[in-house]
Amino acid sequence: MEIHTARLRLRSLRSTDCSAWIAGMEASLELHRAWVPAVTADRSTRFAAQLAEHESGASWKGIALAEDGRIAAWVNLNGIQRGVSQCANAGWSVSAPFAGQGMMVEAVTALLDVAFAKDGVALHRVAAGIMPENTRSLRVAAACGFREEGFAPELVCIAGQWRDHRLFAKLAREHRPPG
Numbered sequence: 001m002e003i004h005t006a007r008l009r010l011r012s013l014r015s016t017d018c019s020a021w022i023a024g025m026e027a028s029l030e031l032h033r034a035w036v037p038a039v040t041a042d043r044s045t046r047f048a049a050q051l052a053e054h055e056s057g058a059s060w061k062g063i064a065l066a067e068d069g070r071i072a073a074w075v076n077l078n079g080i081q082r083g084v085s086q087c088a089n090a091g092w093s094v095s096a097p098f099a100g101q102g103m104m105v106e107a108v109t110a111l112l113d114v115a116f117a118k119d120g121v122a123l124h125r126v127a128a129g130i131m132p133e134n135t136r137s138l139r140v141a142a143a144c145g146f147r148e149e150g151f152a153p154e155l156v157c158i159a160g161q162w163r164d165h166r167l168f169a170k171l172a173r174e175h176r177p178p179g
């Protein structure tokens with residue numbers, strides 16, 4: 001499934017994305033360092049693990065491509081639960097050259113289109129945890145219609161410290177149909 005937005009094309013990760021994925025991650029190290037868990041394995045191992053996770057159905061790993069073909073953003077639905085839950089945790093990061101241009105709101109809206117589409121991931125609920133200091137990410141969540149549901153102390157270890165997160169979610173019925 002592919003989603004086209006005003007400036008981006010969202011699709012799932014492919015094996016041929018490896019070098020662009022690594023180049024984009026390396027260009028964005030500084031931007032990501034304080035906010036997302038560090039990559040401990042070497043980058044091609046990390047890419048292979050992400051692809052395997054996607055192909056197993058455990059997660060949906062996506063990239064948003066700019067008009068020139070570069071990766072503008074990474075958007076994921078992690079830890080997909082089926083059965084009576086039908087939910088996943090959203091994760092998002094912008095590629096540094098595309099930061100601060102509203103691309104992330106476009107990419108996350110498209111991610112939610114994929115998440116809730118019956119011919120996409122067909123989820124009922126998408127959750128997101130955001131550090132209270134991550135103003136930019138909080139604004140992305142608000143712009144994409146996430147509702148705040150609670151607070152989780154010391155939820156994730158980032159850059160060596162257990163960090164509190166504000167908890168958000170969006171249900172399928174709360175999301176506008178794509179198009």
Ligand SMILES: CC(C)(COP(=O)(O)OP(=O)(O)OC[C@H]1O[C@@H](n2cnc3c(N)ncnc32)[C@H](O)[C@@H]1OP(=O)(O)O)[C@@H](O)C(=O)NCCC(=O)NCCS
Pocket residue numbers: 031032035036092093094095098099100101102103104105106129130131134135136137139140143
């Ligand atoms: C969080 C992140 C994805 C936001 O990306 P972005 O490119 O700034 O997003 P957008 O341009 O779509 O902007 C989102 C909002 O933040 C606002 N914003 C941009 N720069 C900002 C800044 N320095 N301070 C506060 N708000 C800012 C934008 O104005 C926009 O708000 P608006 O829609 O109300 O105008 C990006 O900073 C990033 O990748 N950070 C590192 C990884 C990360 O934090 N991931 C999320 C973990 S929960």
